[in-house]
Amino acid sequence: MGKRKKKKNNIIADYLAYILLRVVVFLLYMVGVRNSLKFANFLGKLMWKHYHRGRDRATENLRHSFPEKDSDWINETGMRSFQHVVMLVVDILFTPRLVRKDNWRKYSRYINTEYTKWLIQEHKGILLLTAHYGNFEIMGYLLGMFGFDIYSIARPLDNKFINNWLYGVREKKGQKIINKKGAANLMGDIVSKGAALGFIADQDAGRKCVWANFFGRPASTYKSIGLVAIQYNMPISVAMSRRVGNEFFFEIEVGRVITPDEWKDKDDPLQWLTQEFTTEMENLIRKDPSQYWWLHRRWKHQPKPRKRRR
Numbered sequence: 001m002g003k004r005k006k007k008k009n010n011i012i013a014d015y016l017a018y019i020l021l022r023v024v025v026f027l028l029y030m031v032g033v034r035n036s037l038k039f040a041n042f043l044g045k046l047m048w049k050h051y052h053r054g055r056d057r058a059t060e061n062l063r064h065s066f067p068e069k070d071s072d073w074i075n076e077t078g079m080r081s082f083q084h085v086v087m088l089v090v091d092i093l094f095t096p097r098l099v100r101k102d103n104w105r106k107y108s109r110y111i112n113t114e115y116t117k118w119l120i121q122e123h124k125g126i127l128l129l130t131a132h133y134g135n136f137e138i139m140g141y142l143l144g145m146f147g148f149d150i151y152s153i154a155r156p157l158d159n160k161f162i163n164n165w166l167y168g169v170r171e172k173k174g175q176k177i178i179n180k181k182g183a184a185n186l187m188g189d190i191v192s193k194g195a196a197l198g199f200i201a202d203q204d205a206g207r208k209c210v211w212a213n214f215f216g217r218p219a220s221t222y223k224s225i226g227l228v229a230i231q232y233n234m235p236i237s238v239a240m241s242r243r244v245g246n247e248f249f250f251e252i253e254v255g256r257v258i259t260p261d262e263w264k265d266k267d268d269p270l271q272w273l274t275q276e277f278t279t280e281m282e283n284l285i286r287k288d289p290s291q292y293w294w295l296h297r298r299w300k301h302q303p304k305p306r307k308r309r310r
Helices: 011-031 033-050 052-065 071-098 114-121 137-145 160-171 180-192 223-232 269-285
Strands: 108-111 126-130 150-154 176-179 196-200 210-214 217-221 236-243 250-258
Touching: 011 033, 011 071, 011 160, 033 052, 033 071, 052 071, 071 137, 071 160, 114 126, 114 236, 114 250, 126 223, 126 269, 137 150, 137 196, 137 236, 137 250, 150 180, 160 176, 176 180, 180 196, 180 223, 210 269, 217 269, 223 269, 236 269, 250 269
Parallel strands: 108 250, 126 196, 126 236, 150 176, 150 196
Antiparallel strands: 210 217, 236 250
């Protein structure tokens, strides 16, 4: 059988969905960010109750990752995870409306970020890694707002009207978004000119990957991250943006900066480097596991079992 043809989008339906979204955004702006986040928490509870496939996947992932925890903790953490997913949508819509150069301290605080900031300012190239955790979008927005040369890799949405509008929101203050499909051809040019390149580094990479241990299980991880760092001799900074309470306020923490001198003498630098940044992401997530996307198919692929020798 041939490959299944990609279903074409209905332009009229897409445009109507875009109009509906803009109406919803207008209403959210009317009630304010605090009430919008409360509504997002309510929707997150509904998702946990009625989105059975996602709830089952999140529950399974949590049980594998925290075998020592009881069912009450698993259910509470899973439900909070769903709430954080919905709250992120509110964050994205309100960020350009609220956060400015003169008031950014009102919405964020920083832990261990100075070294990474100066590495970006050297314009020698750096990889900035994060995960589907907390408000991962606001870090790129803040860096762009203050004039840092940063590119973020993202997958475009199927609805081109919503996609173009959201890209405009994300790029409003200087952050540059690269389509994930064409990123491989652009990476070399970007890093060679000394820019910062941002990845969400916890996505399943299929079987042509590097296997890294993540919460006690092998996780398929992109080779490109480690290969770019090794080829261009670039440091890697691992960071997370953690929500404080249910408010529009975030604690941005850099967990570790991995420098080229650490992997140059390793027997397998790609494997070592991939495991190091994956372990650091896990360390940061463990500080508040409820903010990770446990419904995310992080462990979709697993290594094939080796055949026994006769």
